[in-house]
Amino acid sequence: MSCAPACAAKLVETRxxxxxxxxxxxxxxxxxxxxxxxxxxxxxxxxxxxxxGPTPALPPAAAAALQRALAKAKRD
Incomplete structure (x- = not known):
């Protein structure tokens, strides 16, 4: 079953x-x-x-100062 060229063109366009x-x-x-x-x-x-991460309780400078103070207190 074939159709007219216009019909075939419409089918191709629709597809x-x-x-x-x-x-x-x-x-x-x-x-x-x-x-x-x-x-x-x-x-x-x-x-x-x-x-x-493990964070120190004190900054390095404060920890060093505390250590020095503790060492001085133990000497006295």
Whole structure:
């Protein structure tokens, strides 16, 4: 069963339009998945607790001054 050239052209045009719409839908789906994955990665990075390293109770200069004062107090 064949149709007139105008009918065949309309079928080709409709098919091309449909394929373009399907491709656009697939691109949108991939973009949405990519954005969701990036958002999840950012959220996971935000939630990673930063383990504080051992911090000295006093700054080095204050600790040295305290040590000197303790040593002087023990001598006296």
């Amino acid at each position: 091309a339009s449909r394929l373009a719409a399907l491709a656009a839908r697939e691109r949108f789906r991939l973009r949405s998945a990519r954005l969701a994955r990036r958002a999840a990665q950012r959220e996971a990075a935000r939630r990673v607790p930063v383990a504080p």
